[in-house]
Amino acid sequence: MVREPVIKGEDDPEDDFSGSEDTWHTGYMADDAEYDDALRPQRLSEVVGQRQVVERLEVFLDATRKRNEPLGHLLLDGPPGLGKTTLASVLPKELGTELQITSGPSLSAPKDLLPFLTNASHGSFLFIDEIHRMPATVEEFIYPAMEDFRVDITLGEGLNARTVNMKLQKFTVIGATTRSGMLTAPLRDRFVRREHLDFYEDDELIEIVRRNSKKLRTEISDDSAFEIARRSRGTPRKANNLLRWARDFATSKADGRITTEVVNRAFEMLEIDQLGLERQDRRYLETLIKTFSGGPAGVQALGHSLNIPADTLEDEVEPFLLRCGFIQRSPRGRVVTMSALEHLKMSLPDSGKLFS
Numbered sequence: 001m002v003r004e005p006v007i008k009g010e011d012d013p014e015d016d017f018s019g020s021e022d023t024w025h026t027g028y029m030a031d032d033a034e035y036d037d038a039l040r041p042q043r044l045s046e047v048v049g050q051r052q053v054v055e056r057l058e059v060f061l062d063a064t065r066k067r068n069e070p071l072g073h074l075l076l077d078g079p080p081g082l083g084k085t086t087l088a089s090v091l092p093k094e095l096g097t098e099l100q101i102t103s104g105p106s107l108s109a110p111k112d113l114l115p116f117l118t119n120a121s122h123g124s125f126l127f128i129d130e131i132h133r134m135p136a137t138v139e140e141f142i143y144p145a146m147e148d149f150r151v152d153i154t155l156g157e158g159l160n161a162r163t164v165n166m167k168l169q170k171f172t173v174i175g176a177t178t179r180s181g182m183l184t185a186p187l188r189d190r191f192v193r194r195e196h197l198d199f200y201e202d203d204e205l206i207e208i209v210r211r212n213s214k215k216l217r218t219e220i221s222d223d224s225a226f227e228i229a230r231r232s233r234g235t236p237r238k239a240n241n242l243l244r245w246a247r248d249f250a251t252s253k254a255d256g257r258i259t260t261e262v263v264n265r266a267f268e269m270l271e272i273d274q275l276g277l278e279r280q281d282r283r284y285l286e287t288l289i290k291t292f293s294g295g296p297a298g299v300q301a302l303g304h305s306l307n308i309p310a311d312t313l314e315d316e317v318e319p320f321l322l323r324c325g326f327i328q329r330s331p332r333g334r335v336v337t338m339s340a341l342e343h344l345k346m347s348l349p350d351s352g353k354l355f356s
């Protein structure tokens with residue numbers, strides 16, 4: 001993802017470590033990762049969609065098996081809920097090796113990373129989620145580990161300090177990020193393979209909904225699977241969450257089967273429209289229209305008005321609105337489009353200004 005200079009300049013890197021995202025997750029949508037594991041594909045063959053990525057990974061795996069050497073380091077990037085953690089957990093299963101899991105924000109100093117490195121067995125995987133939030137000191141510490149499978153540890157202090165070199169087993173780092181643009185070039189360059197995950201098509205989401213309703217032992221009509229898919233914003237995690245909601249609704253208000261009538265009533269109650277726009281998307285657009293006269297507005301300013309961290313807006317709200325063609329990113333900030341105004345049946349307060 002290429003980030004515009006104007007946005008980068010607005011970002012306060014310190015903000016990234018405040019943990020404000022967590023507040024948003026627990027306080028807002030029920031989109032937490034807590035249910036992910038139950039419905040997560042276990043093998044590469046169960047992964048729906050992302051055909052090109054999966055095919056390339058199959059080649060990568062096959063070559064690794066034939067040469068009997070560890071897989072090269074792999075970077076996965078893309079918006080939340082598209083399958084980064086899924087792919088990272090499937091690959092070690094395909095090769096029958098171990099997986100250790102950590103994340104950028106939880107590695108505050110090299111000493112936090114050290115146990116993972118020394119525990120890594122030959123050919124095993126180390127998954128670092130949100131790798132763009134790894135502090136610079138940890139990043140520098142991981143370079144020799146990724147490149148030469150060694151770490152340099154400083155013992156003692158001041159005049160007595162000496163550096164000890166420690167050899168590691170050959171292992172594989174899988175990094176995941178929603179912000180590949182925030183990775184430093186040296187870190188990015190240490191990944192042999194980089195894969196970008198894109199939003200899913202409706203028919204792929206329908207397939208995911210069908211498979212998962214089987215896993216959840218719930219009957220679902222074809223139309224309902226489509227209704228869920230098209231409200232899922234191209235995102236499997238959303239599809240799973242909406243499926244769970246429809247299932248709860250069907251159990252509580254009907255006979256447990258997910259029918260078209262059930263999904264329509266269920267989504268009305270959730271305030272999700274047919275395009276998948278949720279309350280926070282509408283709030284975003286309404287703020288952009290009413291408070292900022294349709295824009296241009298900086299993402300920080302929008303974030304302050306909405307009381308939502310700017311990076312959450314950039315990761316979770318804007319990609320979908322951009323994809324719908326409801327906002328545009330200009331060098332001076334976000335601008336609402338005509339199609340958004342039409343969809344919301346709204347007009348700009350300053351009617352002289354129109355954007356297409």
Ligand SMILES: Nc1ncnc2c1ncn2[C@@H]1O[C@H](COP(=O)(O)OP(=O)(O)O)[C@@H](O)[C@H]1O
Nearest residue numbers: 036039040048080081082083084085086236237
């Ligand atoms: N390609 C896929 N096929 C089937 N299910 C998927 C796929 N990608 C994601 N999912 C579902 O969506 C959930 C969230 O995916 P996850 O890998 O955790 O996303 P990310 O790590 O990119 O945020 C998973 O638990 C899984 O059930």
Ligand SMILES: [Mg+2]
Nearest residue numbers: 084085086129
């Ligand atoms: Mg994940």
